[in-house]
Amino acid sequence: MEDFAAELAANGIDVVQQLNAQWYNEYVAAEGLQQLSPLPTYGRTTTTTLLLGNSRALWPVFLGWLSSQPEPENLKDPLDTFLKSSIVDVVARFCGTTAYDIHWPWESGERLVSMQRVATACGMCYHDGETQLSIHPRFGAWLAFRAVVVLDAPGLDCPPPERLGCLLSEREKAAAREAMAAALRASDEVNLCSQLHGVKGMERDVRLAWAALRDCVELGRDERYSDAQLTYHYTKEQAVLLQAMREHRARYAVATSLFASKASELASERGEGLLFKSSKRADT
Numbered sequence: 001m002e003d004f005a006a007e008l009a010a011n012g013i014d015v016v017q018q019l020n021a022q023w024y025n026e027y028v029a030a031e032g033l034q035q036l037s038p039l040p041t042y043g044r045t046t047t048t049t050l051l052l053g054n055s056r057a058l059w060p061v062f063l064g065w066l067s068s069q070p071e072p073e074n075l076k077d078p079l080d081t082f083l084k085s086s087i088v089d090v091v092a093r094f095c096g097t098t099a100y101d102i103h104w105p106w107e108s109g110e111r112l113v114s115m116q117r118v119a120t121a122c123g124m125c126y127h128d129g130e131t132q133l134s135i136h137p138r139f140g141a142w143l144a145f146r147a148v149v150v151l152d153a154p155g156l157d158c159p160p161p162e163r164l165g166c167l168l169s170e171r172e173k174a175a176a177r178e179a180m181a182a183a184l185r186a187s188d189e190v191n192l193c194s195q196l197h198g199v200k201g202m203e204r205d206v207r208l209a210w211a212a213l214r215d216c217v218e219l220g221r222d223e224r225y226s227d228a229q230l231t232y233h234y235t236k237e238q239a240v241l242l243q244a245m246r247e248h249r250a251r252y253a254v255a256t257s258l259f260a261s262k263a264s265e266l267a268s269e270r271g272e273g274l275l276f277k278s279s280k281r282a283d284t
C-alpha cells in the first residue's frame with residue numbers, strides 16, 4: 001500500500017485513504033440517501049476501497065506533465081485528462097489481475113458516489129453544513145476528491161472509525177453562513193451545477209465569492225491553493241493555465257542550472273572533471 005500511495009503522490013494525488021466499501025454503503029443507507037447506489041462489494045463482507053484526492057501538491061506535478069506534452073495548448077480538459085490517465089495507470093499496475101472499479105467525481109445516475117460521504121464514512125474529513133465542504137484536519141478546505149477505487153480484495157478487519165467532530169468554531173461558522181449567502185447571491189442559483197462544475201468555468205465575481213467561503217475555514221490556511229491553481233480550477237481559462245506552465249518551466253530551468261553549477265563547483269573543488277572522471281572510474 002505504501003508503494004501505491006508513493007506512486008500516486010508522485011502524480012500529485014497525495015491523499016489516499018483506505019476504507020471498506022461497506023462503511024460507505026451502511027452510512028448512506030442509514031441516512032436514507034436512496035439516490036446513491038451502494039459501492040460494489042464483490043460478495044465480500046469487507047471490501048478494500050480507496051479514496052483518492054489531492055491538496056495543492058497536485059499543481060506543480062500537473063504543470064510539469066503539461067510542459068512535457070507536445071502541444072499543451074491543444075489539449076481538451078487537460079486536468080481531467082492528466083488525473084484520469086495517471087490514476088488509471090497506477091491503479092492498473094497496482095491491481096494486476098485483481099478486479100477493480102474506479103468511480104469518478106463527475107459520474108451520475110447509478111454510478112454517482114458522494115465523495116464527501118466517503119470521506120466522512122472513513123473518518124478522514126468533517127463534513128461542514130455551512131460551507132458544504134469536507135474539512136480535512138491538515139488541509140482544511142483545500143482538498144479535492146478525484147476517485148474512489150473498489151478492489152475485489154478483503155478489506156480492513158475492524159469497525160468503521162469514529163466520525164470526525166466539528167472542526168469549525170462558532171465564529172468561523174457564522175462567517176461561512178454569510179459567505180455562503182453572498183456566494184449564492186453572486187451565482188445563478190437555477191444553473192448552479194453548470195456554473196460551478198460545468199465545462200465553462202466561473203465568472204470572476206462568482207469565483208471570488210466561492211473562494212471567500214473556503215477562506216472562512218481557519219484550519220489549513222497554509223495549504224491554500226496558489227492563486228493560479230485556484231483561478232484555473234474555478235475559471236478553466238486556458239490563458240491562466242498556459243501562463244502558469246511557462247512560469248513553472250522558467251522556475252524549473254533556473255533550479256536545474258543552479259543545481260548544475262553547484263555540482264560542477266563541488267566537482268572542481270574535489271579536482272574532478274564531473275562526468276568524464278566518474279565514467280572513467282567506472283570503466284577501470
Ligand code: B12
Binds near residue numbers: 033106143214
Ligand atoms: C453536485 C455537486 C455540486 C452542486 C451541489 C448542488 C446540489 N445541492 O446538488 C454545486 C454545483 C452547487 C456544487 C458547487 C461546488 N462544488 Co461541488 N460537487 C457536486 C458533486 C459533483 C456531486 C454531489 C452530489 O450530488 N452528491 C450526491 C448527494 C446525494 O450526496 P450528498 O453527500 O448529500 O451531496 C450533497 C452535498 O455534496 C451538497 N453540496 C455539495 N456542494 C454544495 C454546494 C452548495 C452551494 C450546496 C447548497 C450544496 C452542496 O449537495 C449535494 C446534493 O444534496 C460532487 C462530487 C461528488 N461526486 O461527490 C462535487 C463536490 C462536492 N464539489 C466540490 C467543490 C470543490 C465545489 C465548488 C467549490 C466548485 C469547484 N468547482 O471547485 C462549488 C462550491 C461548493 C462550496 N461548498 O464551496 C468538491 C468538494 C471538495 C471538498 N473538500 O468538500 C466535490 C467533492 C468535487 C471534488 N472533485 O472534490 N457542487
